[in-house]
Amino acid sequence: MAEKVLKKPRSFYDIYERNPSADKxxxxxxxxxxxxxxxxxxxxxxxxxxxADRTIFIxxxxxxxxxxxxxxxxxxxxxxxxxxxxxxxxxxxxxxSIVISYQGDGDLxxxxxxxxxxxxxxxxxxxxxxxxxxxxxxxxxxxxPTTIVGQKTTTTPYGRRPQNEGYPVKIAxxxxxxxxxxxxxxxxxxxxxxxxxxxxxxxxxxxxQVDNLGxxxxxxxxxxxxxxxxxxxxxxxxIEEEMVKVFPLGVYKDITKEVEPYHIEEFKPEAEEIxxxxxxxxxxxxxxxxxxPEKYKNxxxxxxxxxxxxxxxxxxxxxxxxxxxxxxxxxxxxxGPEMRGGTANCHVxxxxxxxxxxxxxxxxxxxxxxxxxxxxFEPDVQSGGLIIYDSSLIDIEPSRKDVEILAIPSTKMAxxxxxxxxxxMVVLGAIAGYTNFFDLKTLFETLNTAxxxxxxxxxxxxxxxxxxxxxxxxxxx
Amino acid sequence: MxxxxxxxxxxxxxxxxxAGCRVYFGYPITPASEIAETAAKYLPKVGxxxxxxxxxxxxxxxxxxxxxxxxxxxxxxxxxxISLKQExxxxxxxxxxxxxxxxxxxxxxGLGNIAPEQSDYNQIVKGGGHGNYKCPVLAPYSAQEMSDFxxxxxxxxxxxxxxxxxxxxxxxGQMMEPVEFGEPKTDFPxxxxxxxxxxxxxxxxISSIYLEPDELEExxxxxxxxxxxxxxxxxxxxxxxxxxxxxxxxxxxxVSRVLKTVVEKLREEGVxxxxxxxxxxxxxxxxxxxxxxxxxxxxxxxxxxxGQMVDDVRLAVNGKCPVEFYGRMGGNxxxxxxxxxxxxxxxxx
Numbered sequence: 134m135a136e137k138v139l140k141k142p143r144s145f146y147d148i149y150e151r152n153p154s155a156d157k158x159x160x161x162x163x164x165x166x167x168x169x170x171x172x173x174x175x176x177x178x179x180x181x182x183x184x185a186d187r188t189i190f191i192x193x194x195x196x197x198x199x200x201x202x203x204x205x206x207x208x209x210x211x212x213x214x215x216x217x218x219x220x221x222x223x224x225x226x227x228x229x230s231i232v233i234s235y236q237g238d239g240d241l242x243x244x245x246x247x248x249x250x251x252x253x254x255x256x257x258x259x260x261x262x263x264x265x266x267x268x269x270x271x272x273x274x275x276x277x278p279t280t281i282v283g284q285k286t287t288t289t290p291y292g293r294r295p296q297n298e299g300y301p302v303k304i305a306x307x308x309x310x311x312x313x314x315x316x317x318x319x320x321x322x323x324x325x326x327x328x329x330x331x332x333x334x335x336x337x338x339x340x341x342q343v344d345n346l347g348x349x350x351x352x353x354x355x356x357x358x359x360x361x362x363x364x365x366x367x368x369x370x371x372i373e374e375e376m377v378k379v380f381p382l383g384v385y386k387d388i389t390k391e392v393e394p395y396h397i398e399e400f401k402p403e404a405e406e407i408x409x410x411x412x413x414x415x416x417x418x419x420x421x422x423x424x425x426p427e428k429y430k431n432x433x434x435x436x437x438x439x440x441x442x443x444x445x446x447x448x449x450x451x452x453x454x455x456x457x458x459x460x461x462x463x464x465x466x467x468x469g470p471e472m473r474g475g476t477a478n479c480h481v482x483x484x485x486x487x488x489x490x491x492x493x494x495x496x497x498x499x500x501x502x503x504x505x506x507x508x509x510f511e512p513d514v515q516s517g518g519l520i521i522y523d524s525s526l527i528d529i530e531p532s533r534k535d536v537e538i539l540a541i542p543s544t545k546m547a548x549x550x551x552x553x554x555x556x557x558m559v560v561l562g563a564i565a566g567y568t569n570f571f572d573l574k575t576l577f578e579t580l581n582t583a584x585x586x587x588x589x590x591x592x593x594x595x596x597x598x599x600x601x602x603x604x605x606x607x608x609x610x
Numbered sequence: 611m612x613x614x615x616x617x618x619x620x621x622x623x624x625x626x627x628x629a630g631c632r633v634y635f636g637y638p639i640t641p642a643s644e645i646a647e648t649a650a651k652y653l654p655k656v657g658x659x660x661x662x663x664x665x666x667x668x669x670x671x672x673x674x675x676x677x678x679x680x681x682x683x684x685x686x687x688x689x690x691x692i693s694l695k696q697e698x699x700x701x702x703x704x705x706x707x708x709x710x711x712x713x714x715x716x717x718x719x720g721l722g723n724i725a726p727e728q729s730d731y732n733q734i735v736k737g738g739g740h741g742n743y744k745c746p747v748l749a750p751y752s753a754q755e756m757s758d759f760x761x762x763x764x765x766x767x768x769x770x771x772x773x774x775x776x777x778x779x780x781x782x783g784q785m786m787e788p789v790e791f792g793e794p795k796t797d798f799p800x801x802x803x804x805x806x807x808x809x810x811x812x813x814x815x816i817s818s819i820y821l822e823p824d825e826l827e828e829x830x831x832x833x834x835x836x837x838x839x840x841x842x843x844x845x846x847x848x849x850x851x852x853x854x855x856x857x858x859x860x861x862x863x864x865v866s867r868v869l870k871t872v873v874e875k876l877r878e879e880g881v882x883x884x885x886x887x888x889x890x891x892x893x894x895x896x897x898x899x900x901x902x903x904x905x906x907x908x909x910x911x912x913x914x915x916x917g918q919m920v921d922d923v924r925l926a927v928n929g930k931c932p933v934e935f936y937g938r939m940g941g942n943x944x945x946x947x948x949x950x951x952x953x954x955x956x957x958x959x
Contacts, residue, residue, distance in 0.1 A: 151815070153821055153822055185812070186808060186809040186812055187807040187808055187809075187812075188807075188812075189678075189805050189807055191675075198819070201815050201817065205812065206812055207805040207806075207807065207811060207812045207814060208805075208814075208815045208816070208817070209675065209678050209805065209815075209816040209817070210705075210815070210816065210817035210818065210819055211671065211674070211675075211701075212671060212674075212697055212698065212701050215667065215668070215671035215674075215698070218663070218667075218668040218669075218671035218672045218674075218675065219671050219672070219674050219675035219678070220675060221635075221661070221668075221672050221675060222633075222635065222671065222672035222673060222674060222675020222676035222677070222678070222679075222683070223675040223676060223678050223679050223805065223807075224675075225633060225659045225661065225672070225675075225676060226633055226659075226675070226676040226678075226679035226680075226681045226683070227679045227681075227805075227806060227807040229807055230679075230805075230806075230807025231807070247664050247665055247667075247668065248664070248667075248668050248671070250664075251663075251664035251668065399657065400656075400657030401657055401796075402656055402657060403796065404793060404794045404796050407627070407628070407656055407794040407796070408794060410652070410655045410656050411624050411627060411628070411652055411655075411656070411791075413614070413624065413791050415612045415614060416612055417612030417613070418612065449615065449786060452615055452786060453615050456613060456615055456788045461788075462615070462787065462788060463785055463786070463787050464615070464785065464786040464787070465781065465784060465785045465786075466784055487870075488787075488867075489867050489868065489869075489870035489871030489872075489874065489946070490864075490867045490868040490870070490871045490946055491781070491785050491787075491867060492781075492868070492943060492945070492946075494945050494946070494947070582615075
């Protein structure tokens with residue numbers, strides 16, 4: 134007959150060096166506490182599946198916050214209730230690791246309700262052990278979300294009353310309603326038979342993760358003689374007689390035979406591929422600057438109109454063209470409260486030297502594509518500046534006498550070209566033609582970047598060209 | 611690579627990925643959502659993970675988890691969301707975990723509004739959560755700096771094992787400017803403190819618990835030494851026309867852009883003005899300020915807040931010259947004109 138050697142699982146440290154207490158061989162838990170049982174089941178399972186080396190154990194606030202004294206695994210101590218989120222983080226960073234979130238009732242079912250629900254709902258490939266002892270053990274016996282009706286605690290000195298505190302939260306039932314979790318079971322620790330069942334549940338929950346099956350949760354009804362102010366034997370009876378009535382034992386969900394294991398393919402692109410994937414593979418193009426009359430240099434441009442008129446794109450195209458000619462440029466869209474009411478505007482600076490504020494409060498060039506914009510911004514234009522407006526849509530004329538005015542029926546021109554939506558590009562051409570700021574070559578290159586749909590580039594080129602001729606013909610002599 | 615015309619919120623994500631960030635956890639909030647959206651677009655392409663968390667608190671704790679694994683990880687939010695994250699940042703500071711948090715500030719307190727403010731200065735620069743900690747804070751003022759600073763943020767985070775903030779506002783995020791992106795970083799060191807889910811790293815413990823008062827005090831002293839080292843090595847600022855300046859304008863982020871134009875205009879009118887623009891808010895350019903305070907007539911600090919950075923300026927000036935403050939709140943960006951008028955009045959006084 135083989136000799137059976139009884140010893141500590143290898144997944145525990147031999148000596149608990151991290152425990153500040155003088156005795157480095159004894160755990161810090163109280164006599165009769167259930168944590169020791171569950172710790173042992175976990176350590177044995179880690180041994181048997183030979184995964185302790187790649188296990189990362191997460192211990193949030195509660196008596197088990199010091200689980201890192203014992204487990205010879207990677208250890209993370211986490212904030213109260215946040216262990217499932219921390220587990221998500223490390224599991225996503227290192228998917229091959231075995232991540233265990235070990236939580237008490239206050240942690241999991243009160244302050245961390247959101248974290249557990251959503252980690253479960255995402256089907257994180259982690260294992261959660263939920264120690265339900267119906268009390269806050271660590272802080273000295275206050276009410277837990279799982280405290281049963283009538284149970285006296287330091288914060289329910291007259292017993293838990295549903296009228297005031299509601300009913301105990303049933304986690305196994307709750308989590309098993311979600312689609313993603315693969316395995317949810319509630320077990321208890323009150324006698325050998327049930328401890329053996331608990332041990333099997335712990336093993337299965339860990340094995341599920343080793344097999345990449347998904348999210349498992351085991352709820353353990355566990356004794357807390359200190360918190361309950363009972364001796365350990367009475368505590369066992371209390372689980373059997375009182376707790377089990379409220380928290381029925383059993384498998385609440387098991388779809389482990391039906392689900393496909395996760396497959397995580399690691400992809401580590403090289404430098405060149407990364408640039409490609411980030412759309413950063415662009416040629417450095419540079420175009421010669423045109424000879425620009427002094428008054429049009431360093432324009433501060435405001436473009437305004439209805440949403441849908443391509444106001445932002447027109448601004449972006451101007452900035453893009455400026456960039457191609459190595460100017461300093463900035464583009465700022467209307468932002469915040471300004472955005473309301475269906476109007477859009479943007480601010481563009483094209484400057485020979487560095488741009489300070491990107492905000493254009495007093496434009497040197499105002500492009501107004503609808504009447505409200507013209508009325509609103511006309512007074513702000515710098516004296517000697519330029520107003521360009523769509524005379525096919527705006528039925529008034531600017532009243533300023535100290536500025537240049539270019540009235541262009543851009544919408545009508547766009548219609549004649551066959552597409553109302555290119556009116557903005559007619560205007561782009563017109564500004565360039567009128568001020569001689571950009572040549573057509575630069576504008577055409579701009580379209581290659583600004584227009585995402587390649588089949589629209591041709592018609593936009595026509596728009597720019599038509600606008601350019603119009604602008605050129607209307608230059609001030 | 612050529613220059614690209616991109617938004618600040620885009621530049622910061624692509625910059626982060628170039629810096630080697632492959633994991634992002636976040637919760638949507640205006641005006642920071644574009645950062646999450648851009649991360650959601652690009653991270654899966656390069657073999658990374660983007661995850662929209664159930665809450666700000668969950669997202670910072672996911673960051674805590676991934677940071678424990680020694681990978682480059684980030685999150686982004688805006689002011690009310692940052693308030694929620696403070697618990698997690700305190701834990702990360704205590705456990706000395708490198709990670710990067712972007713705050714695209716908006717108007718407060720409470721729900722406030724979504725327009726740009728700079729009223730998070732105190733909660734970001736002074737620690738923010740519980741405990742004796744501070745985080746390096748970088749304040750970009752252009753799309754280019756959004757890309758550059760996020761990369762620097764990861765480097766600093768790892769060098770000093772600390773959370774690092776990039777503090778910015780809706781304007782810098784929304785603005786498009788030409789950006790020259792750097793080269794991708796592809797090799798990463800293995801840290802002796804991190805958890806990789808293997809035998810070599812399993813002895814490591816990520817924790818902020820020190821039960822014994824002496825131990826916790828020693829841990830705190832160690833943190834303070836680290837912050838002193840950061841103060842000694844990592845101060846960054848821009849000096850714009852300070853050499854002969856009589857009035858020093860100070861501001862960061864979008865405000866400093868306005869101030870640059872104000873300085874130009876003041877100079878045109880014969881006023882000797884200069885701009886001191888902190889690029890790092892912690893560490894703060896205290897020495898430079900103290901040195902200027904010896905020889906200039908005045909400081910004018912401009913913020914989109916009730917005056918938060920100005921306190922640090924006053925501490926550094928230490929009564930050597932007057933420190934004036936001009937602030938706008940509620941999402942109003944001070945215009946060049948109003949600051950110009952205010953500065954002129956101050957110089958006449």
